[in-house]
Amino acid sequence: MVAYKALRALANTEMALFAQDEGLRYLWIFNGEGSWLELAANGKRDEDFLAPEKAQQCTELKRKVLATGEPDRFELQIMCGEVTRWFDIRLDADRDESGAIIGIIGASLEITEQKQREATLKTLLRELSHRSKNLLAIIQSLASQTARHSITVPEFLVRFRGRIQSLASSQDIVTDTDWRGAGLADLITLQVERYAPDGMRQVLVSGPDVYLSPTAALHVGLALHELAVNAASYGALTAQIGIVEIQTKFTEQEGQRCLSLTWHEKNGPHVDQDRNTRFGTSTLERIVPNSVSGSAELSYRHDGLHYHLMIPDTQFHMMQDKVAATQV
Incomplete structure (x- = not known):
């Protein structure tokens, strides 16, 4: 029985x-x-x-x-x-x-389900290992470049902490989306708002929003950080009537669809170009565009700093429900 x-x-x-x-x-x-x-x-x-x-x-x-x-x-x-x-x-x-x-x-x-879970876990661990190595490489580059262009230890610490905080903030968005990437509009607000004296009142954002790949999110976030720090220290965000315009649009470069991201400062004090030939310039002109397989141009116009970044469509995809022309 x-x-x-x-x-x-x-x-x-x-x-x-x-x-x-x-x-x-x-x-x-x-x-x-x-x-x-x-x-x-x-x-x-x-x-x-x-x-x-x-x-x-x-x-x-x-x-x-x-x-x-x-x-x-x-x-x-x-x-x-x-x-x-x-x-x-x-x-x-x-x-x-x-x-x-x-x-x-x-x-x-x-034990099919157990094997599938094990395979998924191994894939996630490999992906985590790969992304961790990439992140460590970025941090190593940040430390090296910041040290190279810092005169004193306190200056290095301030600059390096700011850049690590920027990287960590972008990484938080990427992690919250299960490593799929980050929305550009969210990234702009996250990286710029903390340096704007009156929040985002002086920052005008227009054009289509896109979803950046994890790699692009980290590096574009770092570029936005450098631009925001510069604007808050020497540029348009130091003046009450100063304005930062951030515009996006779709275009083509050498037959490939790209996102054109432009940062343009207006009504700020005149900026001496020699003051900025330090790590921020290296990041904006070389590190960021190389990391996203794009191109960039940094210029100092009579009405303020101008930065133009081209991001190929391999580094983003569309957000159909987010096309805006607003003041954030």
Whole structure:
């Protein structure tokens, strides 16, 4: 009665039980429907219903158990149409009353979902490792460039902390979207607002919004940080009537669709170009455009600093529901 109830309980699980004789012919199969044993039947061997290489795998391990009398365990991978399924199979020797080995008894449990989770986890860990290395490379470059263009340790610390904070803020957006990227409008507000004395009142944002790739989000965020710090220290954001215009539009460059991002300052004090030939310039003119496979131009016009960045469409995709021409 206990054995009968136990079998009834097993019938509601993904576990199958089986027994084979010394010739590895199946004697009985319990709950094999829907598993790799579905086509098995009493009197059949593994080679009668499994692919040759899978049948050989099963047969070799079962013969080992018959020879040694020791339990064994293996995983069986089979294709069901276009779906890969995995089964955890445990084997033991079947013995008669005298202890002589007379066959095999076994249990099979489907572990396909577990394998899929493991594969997904491995993919995520590889992706995390890749992105972490990229992030560390960016930080290393930040440290090196900041040190190269800093005169004193306090100056280095202020500049480096600001850039790391900028990077961390952009990374927060990327992480919140499961590493898919970041909306450009969100990135602008995040990086610029903290340096604008009156919030975003002096910052006018117009043009289409796009969704930047993770790499582009980090580097464009860094460019916006450098521009905002410069504007708040020397440029338009230091004057009450100063204005920063940030415009985006779609264009083509060498036959490739691009997003044109323009930062234009107006009504600010005259900026001496020599004051800015430091790391900010390197970031804006070389590091950022190279990182997004684009191009950039930085100029000092009579009405304020002007920056133009071209981002190829490999680094962004459209946000159909976000086309704005507003003052943020």
